[in-house]
Amino acid sequence: MSAPAQGRPSYAAALRVPYARRTFGAALLGRLSYGMVVLSLMLAVTRATGSYAVAGTVMALFGATSVFLSPIRAGFVDRHGPRPALLPMALLYAALLCALAAASWRPGAPAVLLGVLAAAAGAVTPPLGPAMRAIWRELTPEQALLQRAYSLDGVAEEVLFVSGPLVVGVLVQIAPPAAGVLVSALLVGVGTFAFVMSPAVRDVRPAAVAETSARSGARLPAARALLTPALVAGGVGLSLGAVNLLVLAFAAARHHGDDVVAWVLAALSAGSAVGGLLNGAVNWRSGARVRLPLLAAGFGLAVAAAGLAPGVWVLTGAVACAGFFVAPALTTAYLLADEVAPPGRRTQAGAWVNTAVNAGISGGTAAAGLLAARLPLGACFALAGGVTVLAAVACSRRNPKPAGPTIGEGSLFTQEPADGEDPSAASAASAASAASAASAAPPGSPCAQGTGPSSSAAEAPESPRQS
Numbered sequence: 001m002s003a004p005a006q007g008r009p010s011y012a013a014a015l016r017v018p019y020a021r022r023t024f025g026a027a028l029l030g031r032l033s034y035g036m037v038v039l040s041l042m043l044a045v046t047r048a049t050g051s052y053a054v055a056g057t058v059m060a061l062f063g064a065t066s067v068f069l070s071p072i073r074a075g076f077v078d079r080h081g082p083r084p085a086l087l088p089m090a091l092l093y094a095a096l097l098c099a100l101a102a103a104s105w106r107p108g109a110p111a112v113l114l115g116v117l118a119a120a121a122g123a124v125t126p127p128l129g130p131a132m133r134a135i136w137r138e139l140t141p142e143q144a145l146l147q148r149a150y151s152l153d154g155v156a157e158e159v160l161f162v163s164g165p166l167v168v169g170v171l172v173q174i175a176p177p178a179a180g181v182l183v184s185a186l187l188v189g190v191g192t193f194a195f196v197m198s199p200a201v202r203d204v205r206p207a208a209v210a211e212t213s214a215r216s217g218a219r220l221p222a223a224r225a226l227l228t229p230a231l232v233a234g235g236v237g238l239s240l241g242a243v244n245l246l247v248l249a250f251a252a253a254r255h256h257g258d259d260v261v262a263w264v265l266a267a268l269s270a271g272s273a274v275g276g277l278l279n280g281a282v283n284w285r286s287g288a289r290v291r292l293p294l295l296a297a298g299f300g301l302a303v304a305a306a307g308l309a310p311g312v313w314v315l316t317g318a319v320a321c322a323g324f325f326v327a328p329a330l331t332t333a334y335l336l337a338d339e340v341a342p343p344g345r346r347t348q349a350g351a352w353v354n355t356a357v358n359a360g361i362s363g364g365t366a367a368a369g370l371l372a373a374r375l376p377l378g379a380c381f382a383l384a385g386g387v388t389v390l391a392a393v394a395c396s397r398r399n400p401k402p403a404g405p406t407i408g409e410g411s412l413f414t415q416e417p418a419d420g421e422d423p424s425a426a427s428a429a430s431a432a433s434a435a436s437a438a439s440a441a442p443p444g445s446p447c448a449q450g451t452g453p454s455s456s457a458a459e460a461p462e463s464p465r466q467s
Contacts, residue, residue, distance in 0.1 A: 035164020048105075154276045271320035295325050295329040
């Protein structure tokens, strides 16, 4: 299924693309906020109200508006460009987080006020993850290099969501939990500002094709094409959410402490990071549509098998093996969504996949909580894995058609020349680069044949959480 290793670009090559390190680093700085804010806000609200019920309600409001309004926010980025859309969102989001931190700094905060502020903050969460993936498309038009970039993005996201709670754990040793909410506001403000001021982002504007596709009725076919990656992403999210709770139940049934649960879930993230790096390092000959159901089915079967573990250490190994499929499956779902989306709606397409993952995690956690009280844990693991396997089977029977042109024929944004740059020279350089990439692609490589649902020349093929 994979192409020979000769001539394939490396992760370092993706980071050597002009402005890539600066842009990616800024986006990661802002996205670290998302790894910290959930735990910080939950601890702050619990401390301020003294009620787990209130804290749960506030977090549910924050999560619901953040996740389910994500495609709408991403649509603003597609229509107006990253700088005019992201910066106001980030400033308003940071201001609302600061208000939440002030309201929850001391005990006695009104629950209604905290709920309103949390819902408002979630509603304007800037979609830095989908925006960064759209910019990767601009920076790396060569398909093999784009795959490396998306895989690197997915692995970095895993690291952020592991390190974020660790940073909060350090902060609460020296300051109230609301300080973590303040730090989250600072990170997203600074990170977003640095991101939109990068030359790779600063001078882009929405392509005219975005308005054309909106008027021509292309939305419905594009929405249908997105069902495949969104369906699989939702299935993976359901299994992930269930695993998080089932691991807790497994440890409690064997009288292990919360520290053991943390290690098991860390193994899941570690397996995902390793799998993501290996997936991105392979030049796949099969398309994203072919790989996606296979990766999802592998994850589902591994989750089901984890329920047979006799003890916590075997469970840790089984969960790590399951994690091996997570980042590759989600990265491939993002690649497929990018491929089938119209050129003017790629940020929104990625946001729909992200929404499916997050909604799946929430639903999977809730369902696992109900099932764990009624069924043996082994059966719960089997059901959790079976959901993803069913999604993979359903996805394998669909054949989404790309809604946009081949790479190089259209893109989410049109790059304006940087200050002092000759537009004709930039255009000539871009054309030369595209021609060089096409001629250098070995027969059978993704750059030559694409990673889409068919082998036509029009083919062109990135964590579970708000990013």
